[in-house]
Amino acid sequence: MEKHSCCCGGNKGNEFEKLDAILEKYRESKGTLIPILQEVQNVYGYLSKEVLIHIAQKTQIPISQIYGVATFYSQFHLNPRGKHIIRVCQGTACHVRGGAKILAALEELLEVNAGETTRDLNFTLETVACIGACGLAPVMMVDEEPYGRLTPEALPAILDQYR
Amino acid sequence: MNEAKREVLICAGGCISSGSNKVQAALRRELIDRGLDRDIRIVGTGCHGFCEMGPLVTVYPEGAFYVRVQESDVKEIVEKHLIGGEVVERLLYQDPVSNERILHSEDIDFYKKQMRFVLANCGHIDAEDINAYLEVGGYKALEKALTEMTPDDVIEEVKAAGLRGRGGGGFPTGLKWGFARKSPGEKKYVVCNADEGDPGAFMDRSILEGDPHRLLEGMAICGYAIGADEGYIYVRAEYPLAIKRLKIAIKQAMAEGYLGENIFDSGFNFTIKIKEGAGAFVCGEETALLASIEGKRGMPRPRPPFPAVSGLWGKPTNINNVETFANIYDIITRGSAWYASIGTEKSKGTKVFALTGKINNTGLAEVPMGITMREIIFGIGGGIPNGKKFKAVQIGGPSGGCLPEELLDMPVDYDSLTKIGAMVGSGGLVVMDESTCMVDVARFFLNFTQSESCGKCTPCREGTKRMLEILTRITQGKGEEGDIELLEDLCYKIKDTALCGLGQTAPNPILSTIKYFRHEYEAHIREKRCPAGSCTRLIGYRITDNCKGCSLCKKVCPANAIIGDIKQKHTIDASVCLKCGACMEKCPFKAIEKG
Numbered sequence: 001m002e003k004h005s006c007c008c009g010g011n012k013g014n015e016f017e018k019l020d021a022i023l024e025k026y027r028e029s030k031g032t033l034i035p036i037l038q039e040v041q042n043v044y045g046y047l048s049k050e051v052l053i054h055i056a057q058k059t060q061i062p063i064s065q066i067y068g069v070a071t072f073y074s075q076f077h078l079n080p081r082g083k084h085i086i087r088v089c090q091g092t093a094c095h096v097r098g099g100a101k102i103l104a105a106l107e108e109l110l111e112v113n114a115g116e117t118t119r120d121l122n123f124t125l126e127t128v129a130c131i132g133a134c135g136l137a138p139v140m141m142v143d144e145e146p147y148g149r150l151t152p153e154a155l156p157a158i159l160d161q162y163r
Numbered sequence: 164m165n166e167a168k169r170e171v172l173i174c175a176g177g178c179i180s181s182g183s184n185k186v187q188a189a190l191r192r193e194l195i196d197r198g199l200d201r202d203i204r205i206v207g208t209g210c211h212g213f214c215e216m217g218p219l220v221t222v223y224p225e226g227a228f229y230v231r232v233q234e235s236d237v238k239e240i241v242e243k244h245l246i247g248g249e250v251v252e253r254l255l256y257q258d259p260v261s262n263e264r265i266l267h268s269e270d271i272d273f274y275k276k277q278m279r280f281v282l283a284n285c286g287h288i289d290a291e292d293i294n295a296y297l298e299v300g301g302y303k304a305l306e307k308a309l310t311e312m313t314p315d316d317v318i319e320e321v322k323a324a325g326l327r328g329r330g331g332g333g334f335p336t337g338l339k340w341g342f343a344r345k346s347p348g349e350k351k352y353v354v355c356n357a358d359e360g361d362p363g364a365f366m367d368r369s370i371l372e373g374d375p376h377r378l379l380e381g382m383a384i385c386g387y388a389i390g391a392d393e394g395y396i397y398v399r400a401e402y403p404l405a406i407k408r409l410k411i412a413i414k415q416a417m418a419e420g421y422l423g424e425n426i427f428d429s430g431f432n433f434t435i436k437i438k439e440g441a442g443a444f445v446c447g448e449e450t451a452l453l454a455s456i457e458g459k460r461g462m463p464r465p466r467p468p469f470p471a472v473s474g475l476w477g478k479p480t481n482i483n484n485v486e487t488f489a490n491i492y493d494i495i496t497r498g499s500a501w502y503a504s505i506g507t508e509k510s511k512g513t514k515v516f517a518l519t520g521k522i523n524n525t526g527l528a529e530v531p532m533g534i535t536m537r538e539i540i541f542g543i544g545g546g547i548p549n550g551k552k553f554k555a556v557q558i559g560g561p562s563g564g565c566l567p568e569e570l571l572d573m574p575v576d577y578d579s580l581t582k583i584g585a586m587v588g589s590g591g592l593v594v595m596d597e598s599t600c601m602v603d604v605a606r607f608f609l610n611f612t613q614s615e616s617c618g619k620c621t622p623c624r625e626g627t628k629r630m631l632e633i634l635t636r637i638t639q640g641k642g643e644e645g646d647i648e649l650l651e652d653l654c655y656k657i658k659d660t661a662l663c664g665l666g667q668t669a670p671n672p673i674l675s676t677i678k679y680f681r682h683e684y685e686a687h688i689r690e691k692r693c694p695a696g697s698c699t700r701l702i703g704y705r706i707t708d709n710c711k712g713c714s715l716c717k718k719v720c721p722a723n724a725i726i727g728d729i730k731q732k733h734t735i736d737a738s739v740c741l742k743c744g745a746c747m748e749k750c751p752f753k754a755i756e757k758g
Contacts, residue, residue, distance in 0.1 A: 072443060
């Protein structure tokens with residue numbers, strides 16, 4: 001039988017199988033809420049309401065506290081995101097070397113604003129305060145891959161690699 | 164083949180963003196194709212520091228330092244140099260003044276004027292191999308501390324060296340360790356703050372990626388000194404490569420017995436865990452960082468009690484940042500007297516600065532404390548590109564300040580900088596030229612601190628918001644008489660009342676720009692003019708009498724804002740103009756002015 005690994009329903013019995021495995025791994029250690037959320041988000045792509053409630057039930061951590069942590073850190077997302085995440089650096093060095101123009105060009109190319117996901121769920125466009133590659137400003141990251149010394153003209157070719 | 168051992172070092176740190184992975188892959192393929200992969204070793208190192216010239220490739224035994232190497236250059240390096248034994252001249256660094264090609268990195272001005280101890284191994288050793296670290300004397304400091312010194316000796320040595328915290332505050336490290344040692348309690352912790360969040364700073368990243376064992380060694384020595392057997396490294400999730408290399412380093416150090424139980428048969432046990440941050444700038448503040456490790460929202464709390472008394476899970480905890488721990492190795496191996504001979508009376512040793520912005524040589528520069536800013540920016544950094552004029556340098560990130568030209572000859576140390584309203588901070592130096600608007604820079608930083616404010620205390624939560632509103636208004640030409648005074652008043656109140664370092668220092672970028680660039684604020688407010696020509700709402704384009712009526716600008720204008728017949732002087736309709744600047748770039752007669 002085909003196994004469903006996503007959280008959107010389907011095979012009800014196995015809905016949280018992967019989630020439970022993660023929770024089991026951290027059962028004995030303390031201060032683990034953030035690593036749990038990080039791993040869970042890696043598996044499901046984002047933190048849905050159902051997932052957060054399930055974590056609360058299993059760990060006995062109040063849902064209010066989990067929601068507080070999940071909304072405090074910019075890394076966590078409560079809504080579905082694109083297949084590829086574009087992070088445009090808006091740090092100081094990128095700012096003085098034209099980081100804003102790169103962001104504007106991407107917004108135009110992808111027809112979304114920063115923080116939004118394209119309609120085909122392929123790209124999510126985000127800004128990041130600094131990725132620490134200031135020597136190569138302006139920079140952006142597509143998933144884990146950094147791109148430096150950017151110009152608006154260079155962007156279409158980079159995006160095409162991810163379509 | 165040459166008798167001497169052939170090695171090719173490729174920067175696999177920040178240079179990855181400039182394509183060093185592709186170069187490395189191409190080189191590997193080329194060597195395999197020619198059956199040379201057994202004779203020639205390829206080493207992926209951490210950041211070499213000269214990011215402007217990346218990807219950087221060094222070929223040993225000659226030590227030939229190739230810059231901006233592209234995939235297409237690999238074949239030539241292999242054929243001419245690795246096989247033929249002849250250096251590829253055209254890929255060597257070219258001195259911008261003498262135009263001479265320079266063979267060794269240490270002869271390039273950028274490196275020659277530096278003093279590299281903390282960064283000594285970065286870019287020179289394989290960061291994923293503990294043996295490479297051992298070959299250059301690694302873990303000798305830990306051995307010396309554990310076998311020849313008492314914990315009190317170690318603390319005295321660090322105190323005598325005069326090392327101060329490199330993360331921003333500049334608190335004496337030895338004193339801090341002493342507090343944690345004296346705190347009663349069986350269980351204590353060592354925490355490393357690797358949450359390098361200041362935009363414009365990347366020295367910690369470079370150490371984590373290029374020389375991770377140096378950090379582990381410094382932390383273990385600290386653990387021995389204060390009586391802790393457990394350490395945590397809190398590292399930003401935005402640094403995946405650093406996390407990967409730290410994990411490898413910890414695993415290797417455990418396997419080789421440099422971490423774990425009974426290290427060097429001394430009875431001392433020490434383990435290190437990694438905690439990944441989740442994206443919150445405020446977690447760089449120590450009490451917020453501890454809350455985050457405990458799995459809570461990263462909000463600061465009032466001090467005292469200081470972490471040395473009640474830190475992680477209520478236990479005595481010593482927190483230092485990456486660069487601080489990276490200084491310990493040399494203090495222990497070379498001695499405090501040697502260390503204290505570098506720097507100024509109250510700021511000892513070296514400091515790593517990250518040079519970015521409008522500067523020719525972007526990269527990392529490690530210099531002795533007390534050097535002048537001018538030497539860093541013009542001597543090492545090579546000055547401002549495109550013949551533009553220096554205007555200001557922003558030091559210390561969102562907590563620091565902007566310094567004008569007349570302060571460039573002042574020594575760079577903790578106390579001198581604090582005196583003039585800036586701070587060493589984490590050591591980010593962002594250089595700005597005449598085209599950077601200082602009001603916009605202040606607005607940029609406030610935008611950052613405002614969005615990163617955790618919201619716990621009112622002065623920071625509300626104050627940064629109000630200040631940002633005023634600054635935004637000014638840059639849009641809606642500034643009013645009295646805005647400067649209002650900003651100053653808010654700044655001083657927030658400095659005095661905010662709970663943690665983030666709020667207390669958030670006004671620094673505003674205060675320093677008002678202090679040194681007040682005229683720019685006044686021009687925005689009174690004349691509705693941006694002297695740097697940077698605030699789009701305030702600039703306009705104008706066609707001068709140099710116009711020959713060629714119509715090129717008219718063709719390129721996306722808004723059809725340019726009017727005029729061919730061979731007649733053209734004009735710009737300001738009500739339609741989008742201020743994109745395309746016309747100015749296109750004009751062959753330099754007949755279009757901005758301002």
